[in-house]
Amino acid sequence: MTVVDQIPSEPTDARGRVAELHVLREQALSGPSERATQAQHAKGKLTARERIELLLDPGSFNEVEQLRRHRAQGFGLEAKKPYTDGVITGWGTVDGRTVFVYAHDFRIFGGALGEAHATKIHKIMDMAIAAGAPLVSLNDGAGARIQEGVSALAGYGGIFQRNTRASGVIPQISVMLGPCAGGAAYSPALTDFVFMVRETSQMFITGPDVVKAVTGEEITQNGLGGADVHAGTSGVAHFAYDDEETCIAEVRYLLSMLPQNNRENPPAVPSEDPADRRSDVLLDLVPADGNRPYDMHQVIEELVDDGDYLEIHERWARNIICALARLDGKVVGIVANQPQTLAGVLDIEASEKAARFVQMCDAFNIPIITLLDVPGFLPGVDQEHGGIIRHGAKLLYAYCNATVPRISLILRKAYGGAYIVMDSQSIGADLTYAWPTNEIAVMGAEGAANVIFRKQIAEAEDPEAMRTRMVKEYKAELMHPYYAAERGLVDDVIDPADTRQTLIRSLAMLRTKHADLPSRKHGNPPQ
Secondary structure, three states, X not given: OOHHHHOOOOOOOHHHHHHHHHHHHHHHHHOOOHHHHHHHHXXXXXXXXXXXXXXXXXXXXXXXXXXXXXXXXXXXXHHXXXXXXXXEEEEEEEOOEEEEEEEEOOOOHHHOEOHHHHHHHHXXXXXXXXXXXXXXXXXXXXXXXXXXXXXXXXXXXXXXXXXXXXXXXXXXXXXXXXXXXXXXXXXXXHOOEEEEEXXXXXXXXXXXHHHHHHHOOOOOHHHHHEHHHHHHHHOOOOEEEOOHHHHHHHXXXXXXXXXXXXXXXXXXXXXXXXXXXXXXXXXXXXXXXXOOOOOHHHHHHHHOHHHOEEEEOOOOOOOEEEEEEEEOOEEEEEEEEOOOOHHHOEOHHHHHHHHHHHHHHHHOOOOEEXXXXXXXXXXXXXXXXXXXXXXXXXXXXXXXXXXXXXEEEEEEEEEHHHHHHOOOHHHOOOEEEEOOOOEEEOOOHHHHHHHHOHHHHHHOOOHHHHHHHHHHHHHHHHOOOOHHHHOOOOOEEOOHHHHHHHHHHHHHHHOOOOOOOOOOOOOOOOO
């Protein structure tokens, strides 16, 4: 039934025109058909409007260009011109703060992007940048609309350009709720955070059929680009969840930790967790023996407000932890080595993960706390040939370039170049603290003794006894807990139980920190 069929007669007055408007709006709101909605639900997926309702505060959504339709001709398009053109755009609020959103409607052209569809997205992105508010994309589309040819492809170019212009200006969050193939996958890759839902969302540049034709490999869509692949193997996705409801709830939680834009600070909330709370459990949680592993997550839980934090890239590069949390109600970014995985070493993936996180925190005025227990960089031919020098330099560059308050805390080991890279005082950390269990050195005592005293050990009557003696001597001279403090490389050695209070007081002092970078168009970070 057409709109004309639903209107009794040609409107001749304002009331008739308003009635006509309501009919048009109802058609746009209901979508193409009940059958299409049922098909979407049968896949375990919500409709675009249902997703927006979950994301935004009730009754806060304001739609833009609801009645937009495409003008394309050929291939039967002229006979099918649904309202919204397959994407819903607008703004609303999350916890009372403005958020812009666009959501692909898979029921219309499979959510494929055409010229009108792209123009709507361009407009809402421009509005988000101008208003200085976060942008959330709810992605569920089949890529470029083939019937519209190069016009559709050009639409993606406009999205990529705006993603780049908005980078570091407003938070950009991509929520993958369906397929995302080909060039369409590059928009999420340009944003700050990527969420995925298991089984129903996939991202890849070339699909399984193309992979099989070119390489002969057979693989499913989820095996190639599913949520678990991107959350645990490729690092493309920061978060992966089992269902859309949980996924979108976590998007709301993330937004509560982020500022509206790069000119504001993240929202602070009252905290009932005492700022001067002692954590005596930390004295037993971290073993003094540097060879014994422990779970750094437990340390973070003891330090932050109510033990609550949001880990970024939880399943990728697990030898380093990146998390958003609050201390005395103020948002902080935490970068921490994880001794439970690969002894907490830095490798290619850990360096990339932490570097991107540090850059994000710096862009959005989030102070950075670095918890060190790092034995060095991971040795090996694969790491060297894979460019560990280049990738490790990304983390070094990110820290050196960051102007937000930066505090580093050395819990235990801090060896070699990894100690320098992990926000040491020498690369600009504002304050550096250490626990009495710290060991700051070029390398471990055993390795150092083997190098320095190689000749004496080889010539000794009892080489093993000599090695043990030299190791003990090296530790006593260069690796005692106060060596760095005596030389001003650590601002203070603190009681672990007082760590929370020390960090909160330090952050309060640094809240008004102002630092300028040299005038330049932009840096040229290692790639």
